[in-house]
Amino acid sequence: xxxxxxxxxxLVQAGGSLRLSCAASGRTLSSFAMGWFRQAPGxxxxxxxxxxxxxxxxxxxxxxxxxxxxxxxxxxxxVYLQMNSLKPxxxxxxxxxxxxxxxxxxxxxxxxxxxxxxxxxxxxxxx
Numbered sequence: 001x002x003x004x005x006x007x008x009x010x011l012v013q014a015g016g017s018l019r020l021s022c023a024a025s026g027r028t029l030s031s032f033a034m035g036w037f038r039q040a041p042g043x044x045x046x047x048x049x050x051x052x053x054x055x056x057x058x059x060x061x062x063x064x065x066x067x068x069x070x071x072x073x074x075x076x077x078x079v080y081l082q083m084n085s086l087k088p089x090x091x092x093x094x095x096x097x098x099x100x101x102x103x104x105x106x107x108x109x110x111x112x113x114x115x116x117x118x119x120x121x122x123x124x125x126x127x
Contacts, residue, residue: 002026002098002116009094009121012086016125020081022096022118030054030074033099033107035114036081038092038123045095049081050107059107063089086125093120 008020020036035050049070050059058070069082079096097114099107108114 002029002032004096004098004116004118006094006096006118006121009123011124011126014087014125014127016086017082017084018086018123020083020094020096020121020123022079022081024077024079024098028074029072029077029079029098031100032116033101033103034070034072034079035097035099035108035111036070036079036094037097037111038090038094039120040092045111046092047109047111048094050109051079052103052105052107053101054104057105057107059109061109083123086123088125088127091123091125093122095120 003025036048037045039045051070055072067085072079096118098116099114
């Protein structure tokens with residue numbers, strides 16, 4: 001069992017930055033590929049970014065490519081999402097997910113693949 005807790009959300013003006021954290025307990029995150037997803041009101045949860053279990057590869061949704069960076073510190077059992085040049089369209093609840101894998105190269109953009117989820121953190125970008 002893995003417990004995930006997101007933090008770092010808040011209110012920011014367009015063009016600003018936020019850094020989200022996803023801290024895990026219960027099991028080491030080094031056995032999991034990790035992902036960030038977001039859900040805006042009235043919309044389905046959407047993929048944002050993913051990282052392989054060792055951190056060697058990352059993947060981003062086109063809408064955030066070049067602005068967001070996913071990273072992880074397995075020693076701290078924490079995954080991060082650095083968000084720069086924020087836009088009002090980035091306003092959502094952001095969730096991190098953990099997807100157990102034995103592969104060093106695996107990651108998924110499909111939320112159904114993730115076994116564990118945090119409770120989410122709200123990000124609001126004002127224009």
